[in-house]
Amino acid sequence: MAHDDNVLLPGVIRTGTLVSDNRLFPTMQVPIRVTEAGIEITISWSGEDAISRLWSGSEQYSDDPDRSQYLYEVPRNLWFYDVNGSIALLDCRRADMSQRLGLYSAGRGTIIANRAVMGAKLHTKYQQIYGLRTSIEGLRRWISKGSIERTSTHDKDFRYVSETLNIESPDDVRLEDDPLVYIHFDWTVSSKDGTYTVNDKVYVETRSSKPLTWQSAEHLHKAIQDLLSISYGENRDITESLILRSPKPVITANNRIANEEWLPITRRIQEQHRPKYHRGLIPYERLEKDSIQKWLSLYDQIPRAIDPIVASFTIDKATPEVKLLEAGSGLEALGYYLLKAGGKNKKEANKCSFKDRLKLITENLEDILPFDVNDWIQQTTSAYNGIKHANRKRPDIIVCLNSWQRAVLTFRCWIALNLGIDKDFLKSRAELDHMRGGYKLLWDENEEQE
Known part of the structure; x- marks a missing residue:
């Protein structure tokens, strides 16, 4: 079972017992921690310890020519436990190894796990799941619903008198039927030293009566995450993930779910981005009934357009040229998709x-975009080709930034329009959007030197 102390925190090392279901893997004491690479497990040894063979690669040993007596590959799944609880370590792989030879030979090797299931049962497989919950930054604001309703009262002089919190989760909002995907509302209350804390939680939830792979479950959640990122034009991080391993919850006498074991997931350390913008192009309340289904279909049809364009404004520390290159390649892919959808064959589409x-x-965005579309097409074509081809003139930084921002805004408006967002509403939002391309050169170093 997971409990409050069973966590992996940045900068904190836990030491406990590491076990495997492979008989050749010895039970041992190890430190583990979460890093930017993943969940890091460090194994140390002295002398000629067989565990060192996990890092031997293709090296041959005379005492085990058929490689059957010792272990040479890191088990895919490992389990860890200490006084604070148990953890399943998934998708493990070997990483660094250092070794000192000689009279006092010793070594140290690192194993990296992609995911850790906190509170997992030992020797229980978690490669397939029956449910996934993720909390996405800004999801509650986007869906415009939550579990807390506040009512304040004031006296005749408008002085604050009292406040009442009504805590009740709204009904789930269904997004997709197979597998079942919906917005789920939840809340928790805790108290410490007379202070009460109410957490209003909103999740994207997937569940199925049949086992799901991590890839299929996470794909649907990434689609909703990317939709929010496209709406606001900025990174919207996943802030919490939980999984359900059993399809059979405990049911009460009146046929209600009494208990389900949702276990938290820990992944690698990632920089969290605080939202800066709250006026999205694609508010949930403006979507049509089938808009989410349209989006999930588009998400599978044009990944080569969506992925690089979203990456261009969510990756950190990229140069303006890299941002424009990413966005340009996405628009190339979108144009190819539209050409094929319009009846062109592959050869004809490639020539465009x-x-x-x-x-x-x-074609349908000229009255929506807050800039001269023809000028932008000319400028972006020149800048994009200038980056791609060494024999072309390299664009300056301001041109790159404005071309990139307007490329992203163009794509976001194209998505919004195809999901049923009203043209007039979209135009009003685009006119104030932070990616409308407002970069200007404040001074010219060359002019200052003259």
Whole structure:
């Protein structure tokens, strides 16, 4: 079972027992911690310890020519436990190894796990799951619902008198039927030293009566995460993940779910981004009944457009040229998709220039975008080709930034329009959007030197 102390925190090392279901893997005491690479397990040895063979690669040993007596590959799944609880370590792989030879030979090797299931039962498989919950930054604001309703009272002089909190979870909002995907509302209350804390939680939840792979479950959640990122034009992080391993919850006499064991997931350390913008192009209340289904379909049809464009404004520390290159490649892919959807064959679609693809993408956007579309097409085509081809003029940084921002805004408006967002509403939001391309050169170093 998971409890409050069974966590992996940045900078904190836990020491406990590491076990495997492989008989050749010895039970041992190890430290583990969460890092930017994943969940890091460190194994130390002295002398000629057989555990060192996990890092031997293809090296041959005379005492085990058929490699059957010792272990040479890191088990995919490992389990860890200490006084604070148990953890399943999934998708393990070997990483660094250092060794000192000689009279006092010793070594140390690192194993990295991609995921840790906190509170997992020892020797229980978690490669397939029956449910996944994720909390996404800004999801509650986007869905415009929560579990807390506040009512304040004031006296005749408008002085604050009291406040009442009504805590009740709304009904789930269904997004997809197979597998079942919906927005789930939850809340918790805790108290310490007279202070009460109410957590209003909103999750994207997937559940199935049949086992799901991690990839299929996470794909649906990533689609909703990317939709929020596209709406706001900025990174919207996943802040919490939980999994359900059993399809059979405990049911009460009146046929209600009494208890389900949702276990928290820990992954690698990632920088968290605080939302800066709250006026999205794609508010949930503006979507049509089938808009989410349309989005999930588009998400599978045009990943080569979506992935690089979203990456261009969510990756950290990328240069303006890299941002424009990512966004440009995504628009190329979107143009290709539209050409194929319009009846062109592969050969005809491939021959279409980048400039013509931009014209096709913006066919229904000229009255929506807050800039001259033809000028942007000319500028972006020149800048994008200038980055791609060494024999072209390299664009300056301001051109790159404005071309990139407007490329992203164009794509976001294209998505919004295809999901049923009203043109007039979209135009009003685009006019105030932070990616409308407002970079200007404040001074010219060359002019200052003259």
